[in-house]
Amino acid sequence: MVEQNTARGIGLMIATTFIFAMQDGISRHLAETYNVYMALMVRFWFFALFVSVVAARAPGGIRRATRSALPWVQVIRSAVLIVEVIVMVQGFVYLGLVESHAVFACYPLLVAALSGPVLGEKVGWRRIVAIGIGFVGVLIILQPGFGVFSPYALIPLVSALLFALYSLLTRYVGRVDPASVSFFYTGVVGAVIVTLAGIWHWMPMSAPDWGWMAVLCVSASLGHFLLIKAYEIAEASAIQPFAYLQLVFASGLGIVVFDETLKPNVALGAAVVVGAGVFTLWRTRRAARA
Template identity: 65%
Template sequence: MTEQNTRLGILLMVATTFVFAVQDGVSRHLAANYNVIMVIMIRYWFFAGFVCLVAARQPGGIRAAVATTQPGVQAFRGVLLSVEVCIMVAAFVLLGLVEAHAVFTCYPLLIAALSGPILGEKVGWRRWAAIGVGFVGILVILRPGFGVFSPASLVALTAAFCFALYGLLTRYVSRRDSTATSFFWIGVTGAAVLTPPGLWLWEPMSAGDWGWMAALCVLAALGHYMLIRCYEVAEASAVQPFAYLQLVFASAIGVFVLGETLDPAVAAGTCIVVAAGVFALIRARKRAQAGPQGL
């Protein structure tokens, strides 16, 4: 068993969020010039090879990684994640990194809200209050009714919902399957489901953009590897609040590299959502430590 090291876990989570933010910037560049599904398909081909390599190095090899008593749920998780990635990358193109990530930050609140009806978990009044405050923050970002709301924001909101559902299903399958098994299924299933439409929508890519594509594949594999190591050395509840740093890094890339602007309302709403999300994560951790009597 890997020795727990919370400080190392936090450092790995911070590094992971930075890598994923850079990955998002590269994804935005490629998706602005080529079909989104084709770009994500190529990324998933590399990702599938990566998960197969990881599985082959584990005890029992690929045969052990693929073994599951819930193949339907595992396959659905893989499809859902691949669809979410495509939707989110499309949101990067439509909204930019800053606003897309600002809307997407609501996914932990969606997980908290849906954990009751889907997983049967108890959600105390404090977490419900945090969920309510968080969605006030989303309204501040979207500003419906004031002539500023963009229907494109619904694209990022749809991605957040898909990712929240994926997170809940990941919790569900983890009750019987190992992390290695769940990791293997999302890589292979995603590649399988994206390949037919990706090949159908294939577009020639310039030599320079093939370089960016190679960078995207390496960044995706590196980010996932560091995330696995992060959860191996530290409890998820201890490091998860630091995942919000991806928003900070992605916004910095959007503003300073891609020339996007940071709207004051988007910044204010995002602060509200992040504060509510961190509070919900802290309450969930305290409840887990307190046992079934905790709120």
Template identity: 45%
Template sequence: MKSNTAGYVFTLLAISIFAIQDGISKHLVSAYPPLLVAMIRYWAFMLFAVAMASRSPGGLSAVRTKRPTLQIARGLLLAAQIVVAISSFVIVGLAHSQAIFSSGPLMVAMLSIPILGEKVGWRRWLAICIGFAGVLLILKPESGLFDTRFLVPLGGALLFSFYVVLTRYVSREDSAMTSFFYTGVVGAVAMSCIGPFFWTTIAPHDWVFMGILCLTGVSSHYFLIRAYDLLDAVVIQPLTYLQLVFSAIIGVAIFGERLSATMIAGAVIVVAAGIFTIWREHALARARLKTERT
């Protein structure tokens, strides 16, 4: 019971900090190039990943991968997704971005068919269709014309979905710590090759925000790792949708964003479809495991 309670606490801490991190990212990206912000953020992430890997059984030698190409691809995908995501916070707002990002599990379910060879039954297909109907509500233009700016968060959701599917693929042979290590190191190297070309003098007070951004990046991942140590993924993943709520509150209260009724309705539909998809995947996995044991 105590471990479950601690798991929920760690999950809520991680989600809350992720939302705060999004707000800080929006503040910084409104004044500085996204690639610069992502590069500095990744430096802290890399140090954390190396520190975690060095403390694991076997140390850094234990993070050797059997899928180096896929691990590098994962790292590059996440790095690109972070740049797109923090750009989206400024272009379309925190709330709209997170609402569209919440369609990720639906995209993952679709991509798992050709990449992972998984089968998706009619229930999940129905949830996917309903979920994407919710996405259309979120994207519903007030002017009657489609706003091409929404392609940015849609692209971010697709990039992250490919990252998740590749993570599942490499998990067949590599440990979670190996994947975490490559995520941090590959992303930091990639950003360090590009970011310096976008270097801009950062105001002293914004260095404070940059430092907080790095601290939130490290602490949120640490709390999430601790949560996964104590709770099953099927419990944690639906709770991560609270980040949409927290980010929307920050967007409205601090940045003056406005939420339309169709956007809220669409977000509710997408979240419900996503939670069902996550639950259904877990139920099928348990059924397969039970069949294999018998």
């Protein structure tokens, strides 16, 4: 059983959200120029190579990395992730980083809400209220009937649901499998699945974009490893509030690099969501002390 450390889990989650936000910006650039399946295929090829090298150098080698107590859950979890990434990158193309992440921000709420019935983690009524308030913040961002709330908004919404499922499954397998096993399955299974689609969409890539692709590959590998480690050492409901920071990081990148606009309702809604998340964390830590 892995020793639980909530403070370290929070630090890992913050680092993960920053890395994910930066790689989302690179993914948007590449997806606007090249086929999304091809770009993700190259990314997961590197990811699979990286996890294989890490597994080979670890005690027990590749055989230990494939030895999961829940192998089919690992495969399903990895498949859910690659589908989520494909869906979300499409959202970047149609909506941009700011609006896509404004909708995607509901995924931590979904994880926190479902961590009780799915994982058996205790979620008190105060945290349930905070989660509800967070959803109000998402509605403020969406402005039902206006702006971002369009058929395209369903793209990051579906992505949020898929990533919430991936997060819960990661936490679930983390109870019996070490992070190294989950890391290996994520890279190898993801590479196999995306190759089945991406190999038919190969396009030549410019030298500068190969450089961006290299940065994307490295950041993706690091980000997923940190995420897996975070769920391994801390309860999902405790660290999920800090996942909201990805909205802040990605929005800043969208405004500075891609000349997107931060609308007042997005800023207000994000403040409500982050406030709800901070309160959820505070209640979690207080309950733990009690």
